Each structure stands twice: as structure tokens, then as C-alpha cells.
Amino acid sequence: xxxxxxxxxxxxxxxxxxxxxxxxxxxxxxxxxxxxxxxxxxxxxxxxxxxxxxxxxxxxxxxxxxxxxxxxxxxxxxxxxxxxxxxxxxxxxxxxxxxxxxxxxxxxxxxxxxxxxxxxxxxxxxxxxxxxxxxxxxxxxxxxxxxxxxxx
Ligand code: DQA
Numbered sequence: 001x002x003x004x005x006x007x008x009x010x011x012x013x014x015x016x017x018x019x020x021x022x023x024x025x026x027x028x029x030x031x032x033x034x035x036x037x038x039x040x041x042x043x044x045x046x047x048x049x050x051x052x053x054x055x056x057x058x059x060x061x062x063x064x065x066x067x068x069x070x071x072x073x074x075x076x077x078x079x080x081x082x083x084x085x086x087x088x089x090x091x092x093x094x095x096x097x098x099x100x101x102x103x104x105x106x107x108x109x110x111x112x113x114x115x116x117x118x119x120x121x122x123x124x125x126x127x128x129x130x131x132x133x134x135x136x137x138x139x140x141x142x143x144x145x146x147x148x149x150x151x152x
Contacts, residue, residue, distance in 0.1 A: 001045055002143055004136065005068040005094075006035060007057055008050035009076030015101075023101050026129040035072075038133050042140045054082055061088040070139045071096040072132065079104070079114045086115040095142055099135040100125040 008028060011018060016027035032048050039046040047068065049060050057078065064071060071094050078085050079098070089096050096119065103126030104111040117123050121142050124131045 001043065002070070002140065003045040003047065003068045004039070004139060005060065005064045005071045006032070006046055006048045006132075006136075007060060007071060007073040007075075008048070009057060009074055009078050010052040012074060012076055013050050013052070024128045031129050031132055034129065035132055035136055038136050042137065044140055046136070054078055054084055058084050058088045061085070061092055061094075064094055065092050068094065070094055070143050072099065072135050072139055073097070073116070074099050074101070074132070075116055079116055080110055082115055086119050089116065090119045095139060095146070096120045097135045097139040097142075098123040099131040101128050101131055102126060 012028055015023055015031070016025055028050060035046055035048075051057050051060070057075070061071065071089065073089075073096060075082065075085055075098065079100070096116075098114065098116045098120040100123075104114075105125065114123065122138060124135045124138065127134060
């Protein structure tokens, strides 16, 4: 069974309380629960980690080798700053989908650039908690197509 590592970056532990006008009232626990259900229907496994520390996210990406087949990540503010997270994703070469609750392109210009997007399969931004479910579906589809291509 495919296993997906779900990574939540800094400040996402405060979801539900944090700027609800921007990020909504859904908590991180709610998001993980809905991903768990989505994973069951897609017949994949999911493992979750939230961290406010860049290095811890880098370590988790390294540790995914041999354990998970893909990464779903909301890098939070590290999206716009972290060469280290981008390099870690490139280094492990695991298909990665980047998600954001808010539409970062409708917000401040410093959010318009992502260091992660060039090493991601794709990016989903602006659908609130639904961005994660859409991202998981997209990632699993991508992995299944890649697996079938190997078989052919
Ligand atoms: C975010 C967007 C980022 O710009 C911001 O720093 C976050 C959350 C989102 O999910 O919309 O922390 O990744």
C-alpha cells in the first residue's frame, strides 16, 4: 500500500484560532482527520507531522526515504524562504505536492514566490482545508500513473 507523508509547517498548529478570516476555523486535527478518511477511500496510508522548525522538517523529509512514496506539504511561511526544504525535497526525489489553505497569489507579494514549487509535482492554493484533500488525490493519482508506467 502506498504511504504518504503529510507535513505541516510553522504556525499551522494554531489553525482554527489563527487569523480565521484568512485561514478559516478548521483545526489541524480536523484536517488530519479528513485526510485520514480520504486516504482510506484512496486505499493509501498517511502519516502526519507538524513542526515549527525548519531543520525538523528537513529531517522528516530525509527520513521519508524507504518509508513513504510521496510527500504532501504545506510549508507555511517556509514556502517563501526555505532553500533547505526545497533542497531536501530535491535530494530525496520523492514526488511532492505543495498545498496552501489561502490563495497565496491574492495576498502580499512576498507570498507570490515559492521555493518549493519548482521541485513539486504541483501546487494547490486557495481552497481552505479542501486544498489538502485535493492535493492528496492529485499526489496519489500521480503515483499510480508512475507505477503503471513502470509496469508497461
Ligand atoms: C500558508 C500561506 C503562507 O504564506 C503562510 O505563511 C502560512 C500558511 C497557507 O496555507 O495558506 O503559514 O501556507
